[in-house]
Amino acid sequence: MDFNDTPEEAAFRAAARAWLDANAQRLQPGERQPGLEGRTEPGAVKRAQEWQAKKADAGWACITWPKEYGGRGATAIQSVIWNQEESRYKTPPAIFAIGQGMLGPTIMVHGSDAQKQRYLKPMLRGEEIWCQLFSEPGAGSDLAGLRTTAVRDGDDWVLNGQKIWTTGAQYSKWGMIVCRTDPTADKHRGITYFIVDMQSPGIAIRPIKQINGFSAFNEVFFTDVRVADANRVGDVNDGWRGALTTLMNERHAIGAGAQGGPDFGDLLRLAKETLIDGRPAFEDRAVRQRLARFYTRLKGLQYTAYRTQTALSRGQTPGPESSIGKLVGAPLRQEIASFAIDLQGAAGAMLDRRLAPEEGAWQLAYLGAPGLRLAGGTDEILRNIIAERVLGLPPEIRADKGLPFKDIPTGPKNQ
Numbered sequence: 001m002d003f004n005d006t007p008e009e010a011a012f013r014a015a016a017r018a019w020l021d022a023n024a025q026r027l028q029p030g031e032r033q034p035g036l037e038g039r040t041e042p043g044a045v046k047r048a049q050e051w052q053a054k055k056a057d058a059g060w061a062c063i064t065w066p067k068e069y070g071g072r073g074a075t076a077i078q079s080v081i082w083n084q085e086e087s088r089y090k091t092p093p094a095i096f097a098i099g100q101g102m103l104g105p106t107i108m109v110h111g112s113d114a115q116k117q118r119y120l121k122p123m124l125r126g127e128e129i130w131c132q133l134f135s136e137p138g139a140g141s142d143l144a145g146l147r148t149t150a151v152r153d154g155d156d157w158v159l160n161g162q163k164i165w166t167t168g169a170q171y172s173k174w175g176m177i178v179c180r181t182d183p184t185a186d187k188h189r190g191i192t193y194f195i196v197d198m199q200s201p202g203i204a205i206r207p208i209k210q211i212n213g214f215s216a217f218n219e220v221f222f223t224d225v226r227v228a229d230a231n232r233v234g235d236v237n238d239g240w241r242g243a244l245t246t247l248m249n250e251r252h253a254i255g256a257g258a259q260g261g262p263d264f265g266d267l268l269r270l271a272k273e274t275l276i277d278g279r280p281a282f283e284d285r286a287v288r289q290r291l292a293r294f295y296t297r298l299k300g301l302q303y304t305a306y307r308t309q310t311a312l313s314r315g316q317t318p319g320p321e322s323s324i325g326k327l328v329g330a331p332l333r334q335e336i337a338s339f340a341i342d343l344q345g346a347a348g349a350m351l352d353r354r355l356a357p358e359e360g361a362w363q364l365a366y367l368g369a370p371g372l373r374l375a376g377g378t379d380e381i382l383r384n385i386i387a388e389r390v391l392g393l394p395p396e397i398r399a400d401k402g403l404p405f406k407d408i409p410t411g412p413k414n415q
């Protein structure tokens, strides 16, 4: 493990910092980036688009994308450095992450030349926002169980069904969707991948009210929605390959972007400022023990992240530590937020940002943590991955293996 930048990395960091200094405001002590919750607030999309265009004009947008698509051809470690530096400045919520981090790279690998020409530049500049239409009420962890259908009709396909948990559908111009196109094939084989215009007739978007009061994601219903065959990504019935590319990039994007919200420094400050029986909570033995335990676990995570960073710096592909980071980090974040809310006493029960301590930052972190434990692979799925691919334990029994999709039992009526 090497904690220092190489001379080239240090030069890159200095260039990034110089541009950010000239174009954005540095966060002051105690200030933090607006959380992703802010993306549905009035004006948030416009502010994010303006910042993205500014970065694009200066060559700092999507820096790992190849130059031919408007990127900088930067390395993975340069991307880590850029993210570290940008997170020290006041910038709008990352509303383009799904398109730029997951869907754009899928188009680069599986899309036609015409699709690359048409879609990638406006995506990079943030002019067109994208959403990911994968999950369905009966297909999340088991994504290949999806049931939204696409049926060929002349030069078009006709889509029917329902997607759910679609982040940003309400402000997206385009969506990328996986549909069932051959129910007689086994479940991974009869799937096709499309680009769909979110303003098409037959699409109904219903925001879902979340526990934190925001509505970042939606249900999306498709009734006879027409999609041109030119908007098919990859071959008919071969969409699972494209879906895997998207999911691989999703794990990476979630690992890279898991920052924001209050940190250990904020918790320490809270413990020093909160009084228990007239004395700072920080002086209480039980509180100090909890703080010490959080600190050691956070340090463990930090050093694990450095191992990933060192691998990237040496041009290697990071190993299973990326899954471990999310599996350990998300529940730890939830525990820390829960402890902070306990420290706040009765005030901890308030969520109204005008009234709650620290504008409700700990409450939002607490209520957002369960989502982090689901998105991009639930805790249980990550454990399965570690068990099977890292520890070499026997794989889960898959009762639907080799069966045509239409014959997979779905409930009592089929048994």
Ligand SMILES: Cc1cc2nc3c(=O)[nH]c(=O)nc-3n(C[C@H](O)[C@H](O)[C@H](O)COP(=O)(O)OP(=O)(O)OC[C@H]3O[C@@H](n4cnc5c(N)ncnc54)[C@H](O)[C@@H]3O)c2cc1C
Pocket (backbone or CB within 6 Å): 098, 131, 132, 133, 134, 135, 136, 137, 138, 139, 140, 141, 142, 164, 165, 166, 167, 168, 217, 370, 371, 372, 374, 375, 376, 377, 378, 379, 380, 381, 384, 396
């Ligand atoms: C914040 C957030 C944003 C999201 N954004 C999007 C988006 O933009 N687009 C999109 O398509 N989807 C999105 N999702 C959906 C996400 O991909 C799914 O929530 C995830 O895949 C889990 O699927 P599920 O919710 O259907 O849960 P299920 O798969 O139904 O799981 C339910 C429970 O069963 C457990 N379980 C399932 N299978 C197994 C197994 N084999 N072994 C052991 N336990 C198992 C799970 O761990 C979980 O606890 C988002 C989710 C969140 C939380």
